[in-house]
Each structure stands twice: as C-alpha cells, then as structure tokens.
Amino acid sequence: MNAKSTYHLSCPIPKTEYEHILMAHGGGGKLTRQLIEKMFYSGLGNPILEKGHDGAFLPSIKGEIAFTTDSFVVDPVFFPGGDIGDLAVNGTVNDLLCCGAEPLYISLAFILEEGLLMENLWKIVCSIKKAADAAGVKIVTGDTKVVERGKGDGIYINTTGIGRILPEQNISPENSCEGDVVIINGHIGNHGIAIMSARKGLKLNTHVKSDTQSLSGMMMDLFNKVPGIHVLRDPTRGGLASSLNEIAQSSKSGITLYESSLPINEGVRGACEIMGFDPLYIANEGKMVVILPQESAQKALAIMRSHKEGTESRIIGKVTSSHPGILQMETTIGTHRIVDMISGEQLPRIC
C-alpha cells in the first residue's frame, strides 16, 4: 500500500498529510472541501462544476431528454485495458447513445473506502477526465462519501448522464421487426475475460484487454447519416445473449444469430473453454448492437467501419416473425438452438 515515487509528482494532495482516504474526507468539513478542490476540481474542473453549488446549472436543452444512471463496482478497479474511472464514464455515455441521444452532461458520485490510496484515486480521476473528453461530455456535479475499512472495496462510482434525444431517430427495444438485421461493431466477450484474468487467484494468460470505450464518435455519425434505426443496445452485464433476449421479449419478435458470423477472438474463446463459459453471456463495454431495416444495413456498416470503434462491424443476425420472443442460434453445422437469458451469476462485479 506504499505510494510509488510518481505519486509526489502527479498527485496534488500533499503526501505527508493524506496519503490515504480518511473517514474525515467524507465528513463535509475541511478535508472534504480540500479533496474536492485539490483533487476533483484540479482533475475535472470546468466552470459549471466549479460553481460549488448544491447542483449544476445547465443551459436549456432543446427537445426530449435522455436520463440514465449506473453504479460501478468492478473488481478489480484496475484491469487490462482500463479502470473503474473510464468504465464509469463510457458505460453511461453508451447508455445515452442507446437512447438515440447526444451525450451532454454527467454527474459523478464516489463511495470511497477508508484507506484508499490517494495515488489510486488520482489515477482514476485522470481516467475519468480522459474518457469524458473523448466522449465530448462534461462532468458537472458530484458527491463524495467515505465508508469504513471493510465496508466497501476501495471505490464504487455512480455516473448519471443527461443527453439530448435526436428527433430524427426513434429508438426503442420494442421497435425491432421482421426483416431487420442485427449488427455489432466488433468482438464480443473481451471486457468480461479481461476482468476475470485480472482477478487474484485466476492465472489466465489471455492478454485480452477490456474493450471499454465510448462509442460517441461512431454513433453520432451513424445518427446523422442513417435515419430509421430501430433498436440500439450495449451488451454489458449478461452479454449479447441477455441483451438480445430482452429485445426479443420487448418487441415480441424472434431473433436469429448466425454462429459463423459471431466475432470472438482467440483469447476470449480459449479462456471461455478453460472456464466453461459461453462468450454470448460475457460482458462487453465498448460494443453496440444496432438493429435496423435490411435496406439500411450496408450504409450503416460502411459508416461504422470508418470509425476506429467499428472497424470490425458486421451483421450477426436477423429479426424474424417465426419464433416470437425467442433468441435462436443458427449453428455452424446448420442446426438451431434456443439461447436463453442467463439464470445464475457467471461473472460477478464485472462493471
């Protein structure tokens, strides 16, 4: 738990006094104030945040508003490809995009465990800043609570986002209908396997990195150029299978996945075989399922592939009326099997 030498250079809170989070950092007094000013304002500051009000004052937003919340309890906090900070920003940004909205503002609430290294908090704050800048969103309000050692797990983060719904899109899970195609922007299962491989006690040499990323650039371009998208969903907890099951149930249409088209990289496939997992149920944190009419598919694919988040975009399935409410897999040998929602807990605390 000793601070590394870089700490003295990069962390704005004087080492001698506060190398770790104390209960008093959550008490609402001087130390809370100091943490907010020296750590959060200096890392994340912008004029709206630094107003120091009980809440942010946001300029008016034209039209309907998207509003979404997520708490992040990922274990471990640092993992190959990211950390809880960028995960918390990207997760909420991508949820706003799933609503067909332009992500605008994010709130940030920390539950810190007494003893958390200031150096680690600072690293996370820097990740948050970088992810917010990449996604084009502003952190405008926040909160910090501290719980006693043993009543948390280092750090939990809640982000809640506000976006402007784009009037030219009408996106909802019940909108999928026969003839639609199902597109995904790349390989599945990477986030979940990266987390598993980073956990203590699990010696998986997979070299798989989390795919955590904001999809703002790719999706805003898609929104601008392809009207009439029916459904969007980021297949996080529960993986692709759970997301598609929910869509099938909401829309009362069937979905068929093509096993031969599913993009799964070797590291993920190997890790799943060793642990007896199905990649269809493994969480993703930088993927988007796009369901839209067949006639728009090629245009959408071309746009998605022109962005770094979507170079591997492809069609992985179709919507059908033949098995309403059910997700089916067309296997590589031509048979069909039902892919149900996950019933137990395969990968706890994945996000």
Next chain:
Amino acid sequence: MNAKSTYHLSCPIPKTEYEHILMAHGGGGKLTRQLIEKMFYSGLGNPILEKGHDGAFLPSIKGEIAFTTDSFVVDPVFFPGGDIGDLAVNGTVNDLLCCGAEPLYISLAFILEEGLLMENLWKIVCSIKKAADAAGVKIVTGDTKVVERGKGDGIYINTTGIGRILPEQNISPENSCEGDVVIINGHIGNHGIAIMSARKGLKLNTHVKSDTQSLSGMMMDLFNKVPGIHVLRDPTRGGLASSLNEIAQSSKSGITLYESSLPINEGVRGACEIMGFDPLYIANEGKMVVILPQESAQKALAIMRSHKEGTESRIIGKVTSSHPGILQMETTIGTHRIVDMISGEQLPRIC
C-alpha cells in the same frame, strides 16, 4: 435475520426462492430482471420507468436545468424518523430546491450487499415511493448492483435529480450581501443525533427523530411568492456551521449567528453535551437556510410558517461586511466567537 410474518404479505418476491439478495440479482440475467419487475416496478412503477430502456425518455424542460447527485451510505439503514430510502429521495429533492429549481425527476441506483433481506429492501422501496410522491418527483430510471458479503453494508443508494430552474429566482452562494437576514425553518441537529442514538453500542435515550423530509411544498410556495431570494442551502453533512462557512467564503461576506435564536431542542442539546458535540456541526436532513434581503424577511417567514415543514421558522443571523469570509457567533452573553468549518470527522456516515 429472519423474515417477519408481514414479509409474506407485503413482499412481492416469493419467500421460498429469494429471502435474501444473491450475487445473481446483480448479474444482468433472469434474477436481475425479476428483481426489477417484481420489486422495483411494482413498488415504484410509472410509464417512464417501465419502458425498460437503457435510460429514461423525459419530455422537454423549458429553460435552465438543475442537476444534482448524492450517494447515501447512512449507518444504520433504519433510524428513528426514517430510513435510507426516504433520506435518499429527500436529500436530492432538497438539493434541487437549493438551486431554485422545481424538482421533477430522480434516478435511483442501488449497491446491495449479498445477503440483504428482501423484506428490508421492500421496506426501503416503499419509503422511496412515499417520499417521491410527497415531493412530487418521479423515479424514472435505475440500476442495481450486488457486491459480495463483507464488501458493502447492506445497501448504498445513489439518487440523481433533475429540476427546472425557476427563471424568477437567481440563487447562488455568492449572492449573499450586507443587510441580508439568515432564516432557518426549524430545530437543528435532529438528524445527526437520531442516527447516533440508533447506532449499536450507543445507548442514548434521546427520543430524537431525524428531520428527514422533502421541503418541496414550503419552498415552491416561497419561490412563487417571494422573488429575490439570494442563497439557499440545506445544512446536511457538517451541519449549519459548515454550510454558513461555505456561503461566507463564496460570497466574501461575513455572517453573524445569534446564539440566543438558534433553535435546538432539549434532546439534541442533552445528547451533544454528553458526547461533547456542538449542534452547529450536526447534520440536518429537512432544514433549509434561506438568505434574503431584510425587507422580504417577514413575508418569507409568514409563508414558511404556514407549512408543516416550517412552523418553527425564524431569523437566526445576518450578513455583514465587517468580517468577510468568516462566520461569527454573537453569544448569549454578548461576546463574539469565530465558528470555523469542522476539520475532523465527528459523525461518520450520517447520510
């Protein structure tokens, strides 16, 4: 940890299968779905929430928007006068009011500890519903995560709120100026002392109840009838002294408190004497500090006293130019002392 008999009647999740929260309730699969539908939709449901989207779709809001977030980690979860559920709603509603905004929508994110009694979760959901109805806000989107036994403390809740800023008010901590009066709507310190008295190991027979309440009714009436309020602040963590210090610093004006006017009830005073606490630093959860010009004071007091949340409203201080940035107390014997911000942690996990 046994369920009481009322559990079978009031809790919608079948006892036999799920008497406690399991890790799988946070896995994003069938059990998560079941928890959302049977517990949250049935307790809190409204058409926006039940859309089951990645986020809520809100109708457009005219003008500027207030946006505020708070995580609640209060210990214990149930305390005299309330529980973490109504506290989480009231806290965020009151923060929106502090921005001079009409509270409209709230998001709700749970971090549940494995083993939490379903019966207790259901009680909390019912408190949330009651508090949201009383405040006139809708719960429109949510999230549920589960952490392993020993990595949480039963339940943590984040609420994030959206409100419509009322254009006829311009409220900000830096607005207080010489000649303003400081009003509070009732007794201070009740929430903090109620929490302390409920903690294991502390045998305080104070009979003090938390003041947790939404101030929507009183404040919306005040907003409508008294233009030109300068500052609003709900003195929660860190108590009245911390809030007034922050205002003094933001506005670079001085604040003088009249000790003889401070409303402190006997139970709070006695508990503070026993424990060596100063009621000025004890948290409140249903109080509002209103700072406005002298000439509006009597009208504001009359309006506030006409509401059940404000029957005890009174003037407790004034804003002055004589000691800028500093909070001073005029004592009952006529002397003056500086009241600083709290520097340590007197009452951890009070909200």
